[in-house]
Every structure is written in C-alpha cells, then in structure tokens.
Amino acid sequence: MEAIVPIALVLILGLPVLGVLVGARLRKRAVANLGQVAAYCQQRGWQQVQPDRRITQKTWILYEATGTASLNVQGQFAGQHRGMAFQAAQVARPPSPMRTTMQRLAVVYVERPVPGPRLQLAPSGISSTTFLKRDLQIDDPAFDAAFHVSSEHQGFARAVLHPGLTQALARDGRAAESVIGFEQGHLFAVRHGELTPEKLQSMLDMLIDVHLNVPWQQLGSTA
Template identity: 65%
Template sequence: MSAVVPIALVLIILIPVAGIVIGARRRKKVVAGLSQTAAYAKQRGWQRTEPDRQITQRSLLLYQATGSAVLNIQIQFAGQHRGLAFQAAQVARPPSPQRPTAQWISVVYVPRPVPGPRLQLAEQKLSTATFLQRDTQIGDPAFDAAFHVSAEDANFARTVLHAGLTGALTQDARAQQSVVAFEQQHLFALQHGELTPHNLQAMLDLLVDIHSSVPWQSVGSPGQF
C-alpha cells in the first residue's frame, strides 16, 4: 500500500509534464509547417496579409467544421492564380476544457461573381458537413453517389452543377478531399488539417476550375431563384 502512494504521486506529476512536452513539440511542428507554406507562397508571388477578421461571417464552413465561433487565424495569404484573386488561411480552434485538443482547418476562397442561394458539396459520408443536412439529388447517378449536396434551392444547384461539372468532380480527388461551398460573396474550399503547399494548391486549383465551369450568365439575376 505504501508503494502505491509514491507511484500515484509520480503519475500526477508526470502526466501534466508529458502533456506540456507533447504540446511544445506540436507547436514546433505547426510553426515549421507554416514557414514552409509561407516560403511556397512567396515563391509563387503571393502575399502574406493581415488576418481576415470577418472570415467566420463569410462562410458557415468554419463553424460547421469546428463547432466554435472562437477561432484563431494563424496565417493568411492573398494573391492571383490563373487570373482569379484568392485568399487562403490556416485557422485554429484553441483547446478548451471541453475539447482539450486543438484543431486546425485550411480554407481557400475566391470571389463569387453573382450572389445567390447557398450551395455546399461534400463527400457522401457522415461528417460535420453532412450531419442533419438534406441531400439534394442532382440527377447524375455517379455524382449523387459520390457527393452530398446541401442546397437552399434545388433548381439553382442543378443549374450550377451541370453534367460537365458533375462528371469532372466525380473523377476529381481534390473535390472528394474538400468541402466546397457557394457562399453569398465567395466560393470556399475547406480541408481539415494544417495549410500545406499541397492542399493550398489543390484547393486553389479546384476552386478556379469550378469557378470557370459555372454558367454564371445563367444565374446572373439574384432574384432568379
């Protein structure tokens, strides 16, 4: 019995210390990753900018992914890619007593030419992006099997997600790894995890491809839908 008490005391001391050490290593890894992404952005001619303090108001995706409106923007970039302006950010949900592990989210967003109904697509599986969300069927069996579509207006969704675009997205690993949303003023792509050169470039190219494939002239009137 007497030996149990010292062991318990040692554990009480060691567990918090281990947590501090693991946390320090994790922070060091995050900083190194941010430096690598910043170097990649600089090489591409993109600028590091001030954090977009309105980012959580621009898209529901961040709250959907984290369940929190209290988020830290750890790094933000802006630039031009294939003729389109964009912004990208790494966002963190800090630890809390209820959720002691930090969470990282990567987002890229580009301007939406015409405001309109909200539309979101995500991989067809149970996730924070699909939970309790009605799945709108587009009419392309392969696409409908691969993606869950949340739409404020089904007609708008079917106009935007035409056969050419749904066929391309069904074969696109970038789309399957991201959640994409048509928000009021922007198109957003989100992935869980830190912002790396790879997922930054993948989400950016995905959004530019979607942007160039949408028949904006057919959805040009905000009151059309």
C-alpha cells in the same frame, strides 16, 4: 499497494507536464509549417497578408466543422493564380476543457462574380457538415454517391451542378477530400488539417476549376 500510490502520483503530476511539452512541440511544428507555406507563396509571387478576422462570417463551413465561431487565423495568404484573385488561410480552434487538442483547418476562397444562395458539397457520409441536412440528389449516380449536396435553393443547385461539372467532380480526388461551399459572396474550399504548400496548390487549382465551370451569368434567374 504502497508502491502503487507513488506511481499513480507520478502519473497524475506528470500528465499536465507531458501535455505542455506535446503542445509546445506541436506549436513549433505549426510555426515551421506556416514558414514553408510563406516561402512557397513568395516563390509564386503571392503575399502573406493580415488575417481576415471576418472569415467566419463569410462561410458557415468553419462553424459547422468546429462548432464555434471563435477561431484563430494562424496564417493568411493572398495572390493571383490563373487570372483569379484568391485568399488562403490556416484557421484553428483553440483547445478547450471538452477538446484538449487544437483543431486546424486549411481554407481557400475566391469571390463569386454573382452573389446568390448557399450551396454546399461535402464527401458522402455522416459528418459535422452533413449532419441533419437533406441530401439533394442531382440525378448523376456517380456524383450522388460521392457527394452530399445541401442548398436552400434547389433550382440554383441544379443550375450550378450541370452534367459537365458533376462528372468532373465525381472523378476529382481533390474534391473528395474537401468541403466546397458556395457562400453568398465567395466560393470556399475547406479541408481538415494544416495548410501546406501542396494542399494550398491542390485546393486552389480545384476551386478555380470549379469556378470556371459554373455558368455564373445564367444564374441570376435561378437565385
């Protein structure tokens, strides 16, 4: 019994130290990772830019994924790809008493040429982005099985999700790993985890593919 007490004391005192060491290691890895993203962007002619402090005001997805609007933008990048201007970022929810680890999200977004209602596509299943939301069925069996669709305007959702787009998304592994959001002024893609060069390129190409397959000019009558 006497031997157990010192061991327990060592464990109690050692856990905070271990937490600090693990946190420092993760921060070091995150800095190195964003350095790789910056180098990749430089090779592509893209730039590292000032953080978009209003990013949480542009999409509800980040709040739904993290439960807070108090997020840190750890890195922000911008450029032109396939003739379209884009922004990409890594955002993080800081640790809290209820959650001791930092949560990171990769974000890519482009402007919508036609502002309008919100529409969100998320992988099927219960998650923080689908909880308590009605799943709108688009009558494409493969697409409906793969995605949870939520929108404040069913007519808009059905106009956007025409058969050509739903069939393409149902076969697209990139979309299966992302939450896609049609916000009022932007089109967003969000994935859990750090932003990496591979993830940035994959999300960006997917988002542009979606953007190019939306009949934007026909949506005014459905908004």
